[in-house]
Amino acid sequence: MDHHLEQQAAESEKKAVKLLGMWASPYVLQVRWALAMKGVEYEYVEEDLRSKSAQLLAYNPVHKKVPVLVYHGRPIAESQVILEFIDDAWNHCGDPILPRDPYRRAMARFWARFNQDKLSPPIWRWFTTEGEEQEAAYEAAVEQLLVLEKELRRREAVLRRGEGRVRRPVARPAGVRDSDLRGDRHRRRRRRREDGHGGEDAVPGCVDGEVPQLAGRQGSSAAAGEAAAQI
Template sequence: MAEEVILLDFWCSMYGMRARIALAEKGVNYEYKEEDLKNKSPLLLQMNPIHKKIPVLIHNGKSICESLVIVQYIDDVWKGNGNLLIPSDPYEKAQAWFWSDYMDNTVHEYARKTWATKGEEQEQEQAVKDFLGGLQLIEGVLGDKPYFGGDNFGFLDVSLIGYYSWFLAYETFGKFNVESECPKLISWVKRCLERDSVSKALPDSEKVREFVQNLRKKFGLE
């Protein structure tokens, strides 16, 4: 019996990009279903009744929620396909989870403030400073390695690369440049974009910038 794999997602979600990249890295065929986050589908509400958020992976009728959990699930289920994404070394695995969590729960909030701050120049400047400081810490973890896991593209690369598609929006409204502050990180981005799994999963940065500009108008920030 053929496997049923469905991904409920939203086009510019950096969390959904993780699932798309992991599925592509493993060569898994799946059905993509774009969600309207203002009018969530009955399927999304059924499959993620706790948080009611994307992404949700549905595998043979069973749902897996939360993007990092999804990546680990994909790596476990399709272990024989492609490279392992999750580090086998317990310490490296712990570090990968730690820095993924740091990006999602700390740096991401600084990033949001770079474009979502209204008329509070000092607060926005602090957000930019904090955001770049967070990226510099992550750049330090990368060091001179090709990828975060060393020579092989892996879990932390999958976890972080989706944020790049939002950099242009952050830079535009926060008035800064990531590459001038974190050149090694942007070099890593360029290496990641050479992979089909990444280049096909990440949306156009200009389109994301327009999306953020519309959000700013909606929230009365312009």
């Protein structure tokens, strides 16, 4: 397959996945980090939540919020649902996002819900309010952070007793360079396409991606909070 055809295949893979988001949303960032972890190329569409697009309303008519992941024209809403979809759809790429052990997987879901339902709301209120309301939000956020800290200390104690597993990087064989690894990934992707695994509904391939950063974006915390209230 020549270079031109490879470029066309890569562009087709990117068009298969689209993400509707908003730069200040932590839930959108979770999805972008997950896609980067899996090396998935995608089109990103920035939404103005003060003037929601017809596209967003059509793809997510129930909640009318971001993030929305569009996969071969089929929308998936709600960040936790999207994360699990990414983990399942690209299970052959990178490390798993959620543990494979059923109990650990359930606990990961529990603490994800804790963050979304208990921790994030008072933190956003603290950023976007003033006076007594801000003070109350601060106290509520600290209370939930203490709950999270207690759980993290418990997990640290478990690891120190040797009851948990710590993931360590795999040692690279002597003499293997970064260019060798990239070339091997490129050859595997090309073989998959030549073997007929690149059809319209095929799962887009895995490539090296950059983890999106929140830093450097313009806008006040008040403006971000106003939009976040609609996320």
